[in-house]
Amino acid sequence: MRISSTAMTAATAGILLLTGTAAAAPTGTSPHKGCSETLHLTTVNGTFTLVDNGTPGVGIGDLSVITADLLENGKPAGTLGMTFTKIKQDPNDKTTVGGGIFQLEEGQIAFSSMQTFPNNQPPSDTKNAITGGTDKYANARGEVHVENGAPTGGIYTLNITC
Template sequence: MLSVSKWGVVATTAVSLAALAGSASAFHDPYSLDRGMGSGRTEAIRLTSTSTGTTVVDNGTSGPGIGDQIIISANLFRNGAGYGTEGAVCTRVATDTTLCSGTFSLPRGQVSWQHLKTTPIGTPPSDFDVAITGGTGAYATVRGYAHIARTAESGGAFTLHLLH
């Protein structure tokens, strides 16, 4: 079985992220959701998370390699109050690349995300974006992205940039 520190936090992506004061963080939007996406309502949701579990599955040959997976779960917080949960699975698809997908379960519905990230094994990613791929409930027609500000094994911070 792999050690989580080998590449575990690569999968942490938008998920098990290091606590950051979401409402006090600087808001930077490098991609305008209005540009080329129609005239829907935009919404930014700043969240922090605390990891509730991380499991690494060593598939194939022993040690880090293609096919290895990490499964992540976390509690989500908005302005310090509980705001839902998150679950994700990341699969190593190349030596330093993972394909991750996950879902944020929020009070008004679920928001799904996905990304492909190249990060050296053992190096936690930070300051990157993941694609919002869909949702349910109030988020049934949502699209956009989530900006990951910081990641760590214990949790982190990110902002959902949504177009309804």
């Protein structure tokens, strides 16, 4: 049996459409326009909640939940939400895996990391990978440098590329 090229093209297009493997058409969301931007953000009004998972007391599986308001140059800039799960506990330090979202007026920026830092202290001088974003930051990549990861008084530098 011989199939015409028009029929084959139509069949292929239908399969791609049904399986979702065709490239998506633009949705009206513009990618991060500048392709290079640095944001300096600080946290205020932060909250820290420790969810004691697993064996009672400090240990693997415990979840840290952090939320805070963000300021840029002293002005309200958005909200920060993060969760980190403890995957290793040593006598002097701990290792966590997690990430969060910087929710800003022009879009969201997502980040994630694995980091080790001293017990009973917030992370400092760490880097997180920017894994994406929405709206203005739709194609965002780069790094978040955490100078001080305290829920209030945290200092974050976002080096954004696309």
